[in-house]
Structures are given as C-alpha cells and as structure tokens.
Amino acid sequence: MSDDTQELRRLPLHDLHVSLGARMxxxxxxxxxxxxxxxxMKEHLHTxxxxxxxxxxxxxQLLLRPKGAMADLGAALERLMPVDVLGLPEGRQRYGILTSDTGGILDDLMFANRGDHVxxxxNAACVANDTAHLREELREVAEVASVESRGLLALQGPAAETALARLxxxxxxxxxxxxxxxxxxGEALWISRSGYTGEDGFEIxxxxxxxxxxxxxxxxxxEVAPIGLGARDSLRLEAGLCLYGxxxxxxxxxxEAGLSWAIQKVRRPGGARAGGFAGEQRILRELEAGPERLRVxxxxxxxxxxxEGTELYTPDGTxxxxxxSGGFAPSLEAPVAMGYVAAAQAAPGTALAGEVRGKRLPVMVTDLPxxxxTYKR
Structure with a gap:
C-alpha cells in the first residue's frame, strides 16, 4: 500500500471488502x-x-437536468459527442465519447435517457474534468449534478439475471x-443491462x-462471488474493450480506436445531423479516408x-x-494484447514482433474481441 492511503477515498462497501479478505x-x-x-484467475473464470x-x-455518476426542453439538452450533447443523443428513446442507454476540438477522446461514458433528464x-480518473467540461458547455441548457448519495455495483456473468431477479x-x-x-x-435502484466484461449483466x-x-x-x-480490479481488467481485455488512459x-x-460503431449513421457524412461535434474535421475525414493507425x-x-508499452515491429525491424493493454487471458489460457499499429499492418493475420526484455518475439494481429x-439482445 502506498504512503498516501490516508488521502484515498473509501468505497461505501470498504468494510465489506476488508471482511471478505480483499487486497486493497x-x-x-x-x-x-x-x-x-x-x-x-478464479475470479475471472467464475464471472x-x-x-x-x-x-x-x-x-x-452525473445527472443532467434540462433548464428547458430535453431536445435542447440533446442537441447540446450532440455538439460534444459524435453520437446520436436526440434519437435515444426513454429507458435506453448508449455508449458515448466526449471528443476534443482536435478529435481526441476526452473520455468514454454511458448515458441513459430518463425521460426528463439524462x-x-x-470514468473515475476523469470525473473532475468531465464534470467541469459538461458544466461549462451545457451551462445555458442544463444543470450538471454529481450524484454523491449512491454507490455503483456491476453484476456480470451468465447467471447474473437469475441472481438479480431473485431480488x-x-x-x-x-x-x-x-x-x-x-x-x-423501499429504495429506488437505477439499473442498466450493460457492463464491462463482455458478459450479460447489469450495472446498478x-x-x-x-x-x-x-x-x-x-x-x-x-452463483455470486466478489470480483476485484484484477479480474475486471482481464475480463474487459478478453472482450476487446478500451480502458481510458x-x-x-x-x-x-x-x-483509430476502432470505435466507429459508436457513431450512428445520422451523425456520419450524409446523415441528417452529420458533423457539428467537437473534432468533426478529423473524425469525419478518418471515417471516409481511414486513419493512419488502428487499434488491433x-x-x-x-x-x-x-x-503495455511493448514496442511492435515488422519482421524486417521497422x-x-x-x-x-496486455496480459494473460484465463478463458483462452494464453496471452493477449491490444495496441496501435500503422494501418498497413492492421489486417488480421499480419505477423509482427514485440520487444520483450530485449528480445523480439512473434505476435500476430487478430480480430477483436x-x-x-454474450449480451442479451
């Protein structure tokens, strides 16, 4: 444990984790x-x-409450993200990407239409910056409130529905x-059928x-076991999911990140609300012409x-x-990794080499995930 333990915030379930023998x-x-x-390993496989x-x-956890019409809030959010906000029905959630003016990713997030608010x-490391960014950019159309009175749990795996449905x-x-x-x-749970493991499950x-x-x-x-950050990381890696930072x-x-699927047709060239978001020049150009590098x-x-950090080379040393991101995948009983390579080397089946402890070892580009x-569609 680092010396700054006293400065760390504690989870609402801190005492429960300690009682369960967690390494904090x-x-x-x-x-x-x-x-x-x-x-x-066992936590991963149990999930x-x-x-x-x-x-x-x-x-x-943030609440965006419109000062006027929900449509005004939706339109304002569409200036910050290259995703379809206005078309999201009430009671549905969507993956979103906050982009910068240069087309970089400020954060990835989940947002839900709650009817009269969003x-x-x-991400934890981005809370302060995201909150400040949203408050600045939405100040004329919405109040941005941080939810401090709630915790957030994720129940993931093929038995998640069976377990949660009992309650x-x-x-x-x-x-x-x-x-x-x-x-x-007698208390309200806010439940989405989503998660970060590639499994069916819920965030509550x-x-x-x-x-x-x-x-x-x-x-x-x-059916249910407590799972820590270690297995959370190996599960999301197997699922080919990005970790911010x-x-x-x-x-x-x-x-570049392979997140084109998150940009709906309506926001793409030729769409009814194409462009109009932060970084549109770079993002729309890369949508049409392709990026110089890709996550693989x-x-x-x-x-x-x-x-993470392993340098990648072509067989001739370029x-x-x-x-x-890289590690061992318990479900595959083999190491896996993700990284960025030049677009010319991004096709599945491309043979590369990664430098590990001074040695160039073979690695093959492959499809994700x-x-x-196993999401419930």
Whole structure:
C-alpha cells in the first residue's frame, strides 16, 4: 500500500471488502479491492461461468437536468459527442465519447435517457474534468449534478439475471442497454443491462444507505462471488474493450480506436445531423479516408504476455506501433494484447514482433474481441 492511503477515498462497501479478505490498492484516488482470496484467475473464470459482483462506486455518476426542453439538452450533447443523443428513446442507454476540438477522446461514458433528464456514468480518473467540461458547455441548457448519495455495483456473468431477479424480478424483461428504475426495500435502484466484461449483466446504482445489505444479499447466493480490479481488467481485455488512459486518450480518435460503431449513421457524412461535434474535421475525414493507425488485437506466440508499452515491429525491424493493454487471458489460457499499429499492418493475420526484455518475439494481429460477447439482445 502506498504512503498516501490516508488521502484515498473509501468505497461505501470498504468494510465489506476488508471482511471478505480483499487486497486493497490505490486506484484513481480510491482504495479499491484488486483481488480476494480466491485470486484473479478464479475470479475471472467464475464471472465467465456464473456471476461476479464488482464494486465500481469509484465511477462518476452525473445527472443532467434540462433548464428547458430535453431536445435542447440533446442537441447540446450532440455538439460534444459524435453520437446520436436526440434519437435515444426513454429507458435506453448508449455508449458515448466526449471528443476534443482536435478529435481526441476526452473520455468514454454511458448515458441513459430518463425521460426528463439524462443519467451519465464516467470514468473515475476523469470525473473532475468531465464534470467541469459538461458544466461549462451545457451551462445555458442544463444543470450538471454529481450524484454523491449512491454507490455503483456491476453484476456480470451468465447467471447474473437469475441472481438479480431473485431480488428484483423485473430485470428479467430488460434487454441489452435497457435502463429501468426498480424498488428494493423501499429504495429506488437505477439499473442498466450493460457492463464491462463482455458478459450479460447489469450495472446498478444503489443508495448508500442500502448498498451493504443489497450487496450481501447477492453475495449470499451460490452463483455470486466478489470480483476485484484484477479480474475486471482481464475480463474487459478478453472482450476487446478500451480502458481510458491506456487504449484511448486525448491523442487517439474514435476511428483509430476502432470505435466507429459508436457513431450512428445520422451523425456520419450524409446523415441528417452529420458533423457539428467537437473534432468533426478529423473524425469525419478518418471515417471516409481511414486513419493512419488502428487499434488491433494481438496474439503473442508462447506464454509470455506483452504488457503495455511493448514496442511492435515488422519482421524486417521497422517500428509500427506499441501495445496499450496486455496480459494473460484465463478463458483462452494464453496471452493477449491490444495496441496501435500503422494501418498497413492492421489486417488480421499480419505477423509482427514485440520487444520483450530485449528480445523480439512473434505476435500476430487478430480480430477483436478475443472472446465473443454474450449480451442479451
């Protein structure tokens, strides 16, 4: 543990994590459970086979309340993100990307249409900057409130629906990216059918006053085990999902990052509301002509992982990129990585080499994700 432990914020379930034997580490200004006694490998595989409970209360939760019409708020948000906000129906959630004037990524987030306001979940390390950015850019059309009275849990895995439906039966009717409010012990849970593991599952915003008994009720179920940051990272890597500050940042565009799918047709060239967002010149150009580099999946030969920062080369020794996330994939029983390479080397099947401890080791460009997702469509 670092010497700045006293300065770290504590999760509302801190005492529960400690009682479960969690190893706590500093992460994004919080004291977070990185693993429990079962260990990262077993936690990862349990989530893939049954259901894992993650405490993600370090993430930022924001409410955007319009000062006038919801359409005005939607239009303002579309100036900040290259996604379709106005077309998102009430009760649905969407992946969003805050972009800079130069087309880089300020943060990736989830936003839900709650009918009379928008609920947003942002990355922990970006909370302060995102909140300031939204307040500045939306000041004429909306109030931006930080939700401090709630924690955030994620229940992920093929048994997630079975487990959560015992407490909240209505969740069985939700589809991937649906958003609903449900009652538990007289308190409102804000539930989306989404997650960060590639598995079916839910993210649940829970009032702090009931978050401990709610988590304990889930953990009492045979299917559910507590899961730490270590397995959360290996699960999202297998699913080919970006981690802000590593795979995406202010220097990467959504197109380079392979996030073109998040830009709906209506915001693309020829669409009814094409452009009009921060960084549109670069992003629209790359949509049509292609970027100079691309995020790709990488499968190293052998058992040695290629970690973040590993330099990548063509077989003749020409530098072509670097790894941004890498580790061992328990579901595949093999190392995997993601990184950026020159567009000419981005095709699946391209043979490259990664420099590990002074040696150039073979690595193959491959499709993402490494393991197919199992969302409930």
């Amino acid at each position: 580490v500093p992460f994004a200004g919080w004291e977070m459970p990185v693993q429990y006694p079962a260990g990262v 893939r086979a049954a259901a894992g409970l993650f405490d993600v209360s370090h993430m930022g 609920f947003v979940v942002v 909240v039966p209505a969740v069985a009717a939700l589809r991937f990216m649906d958003f609903a409010v449900a009652d538990w012990q 915003s829970v009032p702090r006053g009931i978050i401990a008994p709610f988590a304990e009720a889930l953990l009492a179920m045979e 590593h795979d995406i940042d202010t220097t990467t565009s959504p197109i 999946g990488l499968r190293p030969e052998g058992r040695a992982p290629m970690r 530098p072509v990129g670097r790894v941004t 490494f393991r197919p997702s």
